[in-house]
Amino acid sequence: MSKTIALLITLVALATSNHDLSGRWSGNFRVDGGDHNVPQLFIFQQQGTKLSGSGGPNEGEQYPIENGTIVNDDARFQLTTGEWKFTYHLQRAAKDDLQGDLKLESVGESRAAKVSLKRVKEK
Amino acid sequence: MRRLILNFHLAVALIAGAFIALLGVTGSILTFEPELDRLLHPAVSYVKPGRRILSLGEIGAAVSRQYPDEPIVAYLPSLSPEFPTRIILSRGIISVDQYTGNILGVRTRGLTFLGLVRALHVRLASGDRGRLIVRCAACAMLLSLFSGLYLWWPARRMRIRRPWFSSAFWFDLHNAVGVFSFAFLLVLAGTGIVIGFEDQASSLLGKFAGSSAMPVKPALRALPSEHSGLELTPDQAVDIARAQLPGTVADRVQMPRFGGSYQVSLVNTRDRTLGTRNSVSLDPWSGQILSTTRASDISLGERILAWNQGLHTGAAFGISSRIIVAAAGMLVPVQIVSGFWIWLRRRTIMHSSRSE
Numbered sequence: 001m002s003k004t005i006a007l008l009i010t011l012v013a014l015a016t017s018n019h020d021l022s023g024r025w026s027g028n029f030r031v032d033g034g035d036h037n038v039p040q041l042f043i044f045q046q047q048g049t050k051l052s053g054s055g056g057p058n059e060g061e062q063y064p065i066e067n068g069t070i071v072n073d074d075a076r077f078q079l080t081t082g083e084w085k086f087t088y089h090l091q092r093a094a095k096d097d098l099q100g101d102l103k104l105e106s107v108g109e110s111r112a113a114k115v116s117l118k119r120v121k122e123k
Numbered sequence: 124m125r126r127l128i129l130n131f132h133l134a135v136a137l138i139a140g141a142f143i144a145l146l147g148v149t150g151s152i153l154t155f156e157p158e159l160d161r162l163l164h165p166a167v168s169y170v171k172p173g174r175r176i177l178s179l180g181e182i183g184a185a186v187s188r189q190y191p192d193e194p195i196v197a198y199l200p201s202l203s204p205e206f207p208t209r210i211i212l213s214r215g216i217i218s219v220d221q222y223t224g225n226i227l228g229v230r231t232r233g234l235t236f237l238g239l240v241r242a243l244h245v246r247l248a249s250g251d252r253g254r255l256i257v258r259c260a261a262c263a264m265l266l267s268l269f270s271g272l273y274l275w276w277p278a279r280r281m282r283i284r285r286p287w288f289s290s291a292f293w294f295d296l297h298n299a300v301g302v303f304s305f306a307f308l309l310v311l312a313g314t315g316i317v318i319g320f321e322d323q324a325s326s327l328l329g330k331f332a333g334s335s336a337m338p339v340k341p342a343l344r345a346l347p348s349e350h351s352g353l354e355l356t357p358d359q360a361v362d363i364a365r366a367q368l369p370g371t372v373a374d375r376v377q378m379p380r381f382g383g384s385y386q387v388s389l390v391n392t393r394d395r396t397l398g399t400r401n402s403v404s405l406d407p408w409s410g411q412i413l414s415t416t417r418a419s420d421i422s423l424g425e426r427i428l429a430w431n432q433g434l435h436t437g438a439a440f441g442i443s444s445r446i447i448v449a450a451a452g453m454l455v456p457v458q459i460v461s462g463f464w465i466w467l468r469r470r471t472i473m474h475s476s477r478s479e
Contacts, residue, residue, distance in 0.1 A: 032250030035322040061382050066213060080213045082197050082377055085232050107216050107230045108160070108238035112250075 021070060021098075022046045027117035029102050040117060046070060051077050075100075083107065090115060125274070132270040133466055139263035140459040142247075146260055147455025149244035150311065154437050154449040156237055161206075163236070166228055172204040173222025179208075179357040179376065185224035186210045186217055197377040198357055202390065258319040264312040264455075271301050290468050297461040300454050307451035314435035321428065328424030354407050360385040363410050364403035368417065371401050379407035394418060395441060396433040397426065 021044045028037035042055040043062065051068030056079070068077035073092035078085060083106045090100035096119035104111045136143075152159065161168035177185075179198050186195065190212055199209040201221055208221040218227040239248060247253030275298055283295040317324050355363075361373045364387035371389035379385050385405040391398040397418040404413040421429075433439030437448030 033246040033254040056382070063381050078213075080196050080211070080381065082211055082375075082381065083216070083232075085213070105232035107232055108235040109241070110232075110234040110238065111242075 019073065020046050021051065021075060023122070024120035025098060025117040026120050027098075027115065029113040029115040031104065031111050031113040033111075034113070038113075040115065042117065051075055055079050056081070088115060090117065125277075128270050128273050132267060132274060133462075135263050135267045135270070136459065136462050137466075139260045139267075140463065142256055142260035143264045143267070144456040144459040145247075146244060146257065146264070146315070147452040149240050150315075151449040151452030152237070152240050153244055154445050154452070156241070160235075160237055164230065167207070167218035167230060169205055170201075170207045170220045170222060170227070173220075176221050177224055179361065182208055182219050182221060182224060183210065183357065186212070186219060186226065189226055190214070190217075194380055195378055196381045197375055199375055200361075200373050202372060202374055202392070254319075258316070261312055261315040261319055264308070265316065268301075268305060268309055268312060272305060275302055290465075293461050293464045293468070297458060297465055300457055300461070304451050304454045304458075307447060308455065310434055311448065311451060314431045317428070317431045318435055324431075325424065325428060328427055329422075332422065332424035332427060354379070355385065355405065355410050357385075359410065360387055360405050360407075363405060363412070364389060367403050367412060367415055368401050374399070384413055391418060395438055396429045397421065400429070 023044060025042045025044060026040065028039050030037050039057050040055065041058055041062075042065075043053045044051060044065075045053040049069055049071055051065060051070045053065050053068075054062035055065060056062040063079045063081050066078045066080065068075070070076075075090045075098065076088065078087050080086075085105045087103040087105070088100065089102075090098040093099040098115075098117040100115050102113040102115045104113060179200065183195050183198065187193075193212045193214060196211040196213065199211065199216075201208045207218040207227055210217045210219060215229045215231040217229050219225070220227060234242075242248040245254070245257065247256055278298075279302075280295060280298040281302065283299055284291040286292065357376045357378070360376060364373060364385075365371060368389050370393075371391050373387055374390045375386075375388035377386035377388075385407050387403045387405065388399070389401040389403065391401060400416065400418040400421055402416045404415075405411070406413055430439065434444075435448075437445035
């Protein structure tokens with residue numbers, strides 16, 4: 001009986017950890033009509049359906065995640081980097097792979113981009 | 124040869140004329156984008172100058188009283204006595220009267236009429252395909268200008284014959300406008316092509332004119348969290364940054380919560396092309412300068428690109444060059460319409476003579 005409970009706990013823990021986005025994710029986005037990829041680095045903290053942490057172009061320049069939610073591998077969050085607001089809608093394409101859309105909005109401007117992120121393996 | 128060039132001139136105009144005209148009109152509008160934007164949003168764009176300008180801290184406190192749950196992302200201090208100071212929040216840009224602390228209103232983010240005009244000018248308000256078409260249209264404009272000059276040269280027609288809107292009038296109008304605006308449109312098309320291929324131009328200039336001399340940002344810590352001691356105020360951050368770059372004024376102060384350090388952008392109002400390329404990054408606790416970018420330090424390649432941008436937008440020589448750029452842009456549709464009219468009339472005459 002105790003072995004069964006231990007196995008169940010392990011399975012639940014494994015299943016939960018598979019869905020947990022917590023950790024570092026790096027990748028880039030490319031604006032429609034843009035010439036180049038813009039680097040991205042996120043440090044996610046997931047607590048249930050709440051997603052927090054920070055993101056930005058690199059480790060040195062990080063902005064707080066706002067209004068972050070994650071439901072069934074569907075992550076939505078925002079960053080404000082100044083004049084620009086970044087609204088992300090990402091979905092898990094594979095275990096360590098997030099793909100999705102980004103809307104960039106400033107006063108007067110609105111642009112769309114595609115985002116691709118991969119989990120950074122901890123050494 | 125002349126026949127061939129004429130057919131080429133016609134073909135280029137028929138294929139790309141509509142796009143070239145669109146670039147001209149949208150470019151003219153964008154030359155006065157800040158003024159037009161203020162005209163469209165007067166309530167959040169003007170203040171009545173008072174005796175004392177409030178400090179950024181006082182202005183920030185007034186905004187925080189109104190929006191207590193929203194941290195200030197950045198301050199955009201006013202550079203003119205009659206324009207308000209603006210404060211960036213997550214919800215949008217707040218205009219504040221820097222003399223009274225009164226909040227004038229909020230500009231929310233999102234596409235506006237002028238934003239659409241800019242999107243049309245840069246990429247036909249669409250993605251990669253639109254940007255490609257814009258690049259091709261700029262190249263077509265350049266080809267059209269040179270072929271037009273070749274066709275104009277033998278007769279060197281400058282006067283416009285009457286009666287108004289006769290065949291001769293349209294022909295002369297096309298010639299006269301073309302030759303008078305040639306140099307300006309050549310600059311606009313040439314600089315536009317460089318902007319359209321800026322990544323390629325930048326790497327090419329990097330090879331020949333040297334790469335950027337701008338310092339690489341040092342590795343900063345991530346978002347500041349718990350820390351002992353007092354954080355610098357935005358006013359202190361501005362004072363330190365201005366001491367580092369004398370002769371400049373702060374036009375943007377990004378708070379350390381958003382990015383990891385104080386980022387102070389400074390403007391040298393006497394330098395129209397490179398004046399905005401000054402910034403200082405500060406440790407929010409110690410006030411230590413983490414990096415400084417000086418306009419005087421930027422590479423020759425970047426200077427060339429900045430001048431290219433200044434010539435294209437008309438900002439390089441102030442209001443006079445902006446008026447010239449706007450006027451030249453407005454002449455583009457005149458050229459397209461008059462050229463199309465000449466072609467249509469000739470086609471009709473040829474058809475009728477053949478049928479006779």
